[in-house]
Amino acid sequence: DDGGPDPETYCGHGRGGMGEEVKRKEDQRFITGRGNYVDDIKKPGMLHCELVRSPHAHARIENIDKSRALDVDGVVAVLTAEDLLEYDLATMPTLMADTQDVLVNDKVKFQSQEVAAVIATDRYTAKDGAQKVVVDYDVLDPVVDPYDALEDDAPLIRDDIEGQEDNHCLDWETGDREATDRVFDECEVTVKEDMLYQRLHPAPIETCGAVGDYDPGKDKLTVHMTSQAPHIHRTLFAQVSGIPEHKIRIVSPDVGGGFGNKVPIYPGYVVAAAASYVLERPVKWMEERSENIQSTGFARDYHMTGELAATKEGKIRAVRTDVLANHGAYNAVAQPSNFPAGFFNIFTGSYDVETAYGSLTAAYTNTAPGGVAYRCSFRVTEAVYLIERMVKVLADELDMDPAEIRRKNFIQPEQFPYESPTGWNYDSGDYEGALDLALEMADYDHYREEQQRRIDEDADKLLGIGISSFTEIVGAGPGKTCDIAGVEMFDSADIRVHPTGKATVRVGVQTQGQGHETTFAQIVAEELGMNVDDIVVEHGDTDTDPYGLGTYGSRSTPVAGAAAAVAARKVREKAKSIAANELEAAEEDVTWDRQSGEFHVAGAPERSIGITEIAAGAYMNHPSSEEPGLEAVDYYDPPEMTYPFGSYIVVVEVDRETGEVAFEKFVAVDDCGNRINPMVIEGQIHGGLAQGIGTAMLEQVTFDDNGNVTGGDFMNYLLPTSMEIPEFETGYTVTPSPHHPIGAKGVGESPTVGSPPAIVNAVVDAMKHGGITHVEMPMTPDVVWEKLDEAGLAI
Ligand code: PCD
Incomplete structure (x- = not known):
């Protein structure tokens, strides 16, 4: 009723x-x-923890000398793996059931890995103490590039895994290989492009931290921590520590941004909890910014090859993709355990194609572990980037309008519920409706004319128009297919x-x-x-x-x-x-x-x-x-996931002299089904688009050959500020989810998922008359200028 x-x-x-x-x-x-954030928590008698981190990316630990640190006035304890071994806490399981050192026991596997913990009466003393821990390292050759890591002569990173002889982490495939190959063989038109979705770091304003507080009177451990998932974290704490689950309380107070960074469990949390248990006093651990970027869960780092097979008229028949994933030193991706490549197999996107095939290899490297879902439902961001870029590549190959080619291939409203070639069950959608609204809002035809005018007049600034008509997949469960560490996702x-x-x-x-x-x-x-x-x-x-x-x-x-x-x-x-x-x-x-x-x-x-x-x-x-x-x-327990979608249109001006890209227009039309709070949604879209711009234009965690993180602080890892963010024009359509009790779908991630390909497509579009088919992210002026030069368009 x-x-x-x-x-x-x-x-x-x-x-x-x-x-x-x-x-x-x-x-x-x-x-x-x-x-009230974790760092606001202050308890009587509270101690502070500072982690000693490895300066090397790959090194065997020969000796740790605590004595000088312990001499520092105010240092209460110095913990190493040896101390934690006593409590069976030297290692912890990752969300993908790999085993990660809490404090390095034998061999360091990435720069900034946690080696020892100094506990002191205040943070400054803890830091002084940490600088006085003397660690002898036997430095080994590191490997940071996943292609190099799979070479025969690459140094073996995971000698702790029995039987592991190389840096190969896992293989995965989806779809119908034979059928897809067949379509590729018979199709008149095929296109192929290599692209890197670079290593990113979710950069919440608040870094990660915890206050462990063991109360021996109640025999109860309370941990205030920056957690996006307190309940599952409590279950894991109980399983790892042996403390019964009802004697553990996890509180995640106000959290200053999560963005996927606060889904995994990090050594610092475990150390703070363990130290408070051992010392019977509250212990706080709070990361610095560079520690957060260098050691906690990164995102993306997918080296992808995309291929489309189509008719001359632009009907896409098959999608094929192959990925090399850099998983870092441990398999610590944060996604439902049955999905080693997350929801990457939604790479057929908004399009009704006959068949698809995807394969992936993951490699261990001497880089921080991760692969977290940074504003992304488990690799859907990579999938959307792949397909939306490839549609543009195909449009240019066929000299077709990218809006037109999308229209030709969209799954139609009456086809829902729609089963994709890789087995997803899309709930509802009206892709053309969203695209039409976006085209109208963007004044598309006008900009197409303006683009041509600038080419004809040999103008200094080129215009490019990029489109992305993405489909998201959000709302994991159902529990029968999705679980985290065995617990069903209800x-x-x-x-x-x-x-x-x-x-x-x-x-x-x-x-x-x-x-x-x-x-x-x-x-x-x-x-x-x-x-x-x-x-x-x-x-x-x-x-x-x-x-x-x-x-x-x-x-x-x-x-x-x-x-x-x-x-x-x-x-x-x-x-x-x-x-x-x-x-x-x-x-x-x-x-x-x-x-x-x-x-x-x-x-x-x-x-x-x-x-x-x-x-x-x-x-x-x-x-x-x-x-x-x-x-x-x-x-x-949801019967299915929800599939929000949208169409984004970006108009950019590319300076032929400097390679700088300026946003001329930025239109985002989203459909998240029934809307709970339009103002909150608007805020979500703005924030996510800013992060999409950071992705496309600025951000990348980089390494040198010695495994040093060269993009590990805000001087080198560039976040967009209000100066880089244009005015957004947002619009919406409403296509309720038929199975959700209030017809709503998620929306928080859509802008970050949908916008990077629209931005890259726009920049490519500005240079397509020079034969450019792809520009790698982040599209800093030097990267863009090289492409202009290659196309003979630089001045
Ligand atoms: N909504 C509405 N309506 C609809 C939908 C939605 O209103 N239809 C809204 C809600 O309610 C919320 C929001 O909106 O409030 C969102 O939602 P969603 O989509 O559901 O989501 P969630 O779950 O809640 O959240 C999550 C997301 C994510 S995922 C991320 S990253 C990010 C986003 O969220 N993060 C963040 N956003 C944000 N914001 C902020 N401020 N902060 C943060 O941190 Mo991941 O996976 O984690 O990576």
């Missing part, structure tokens, strides 16, 4: 429910400096309506700035006819919140958002029976009206009752057929 997730009837009842631009509740504390919500009609909602996901305290309250407000101000949302505390798998891969809305809606409907079900009791009517005669948010007796709308009176009834006059109270919990 709830009107369903029909966007027409769903939104705008004026109580702060679905579709309303409710101001973010959390901003009151964030913009007045009252946030999520949860727990709603308690109190006697005065106000409610507390606890969710299993953990916000890092997305605005969940507002948007989850909106979902519940919508489903219970409550005012959004009467609902408080809590998260990030394993002692009080229902178990959930965390926030990443844009899964909060698709999974926990669904749980919140379903839990609210369970509450509403009970509310109905209480309403009937209060209204002295039979339950069958009572209906709920979404517009007013009240129950009324059928045919007598004046006999109505809202949540406040119902809550009072639940606690003060409960019907004999019901238990007292008004609460519900839901653990939601």
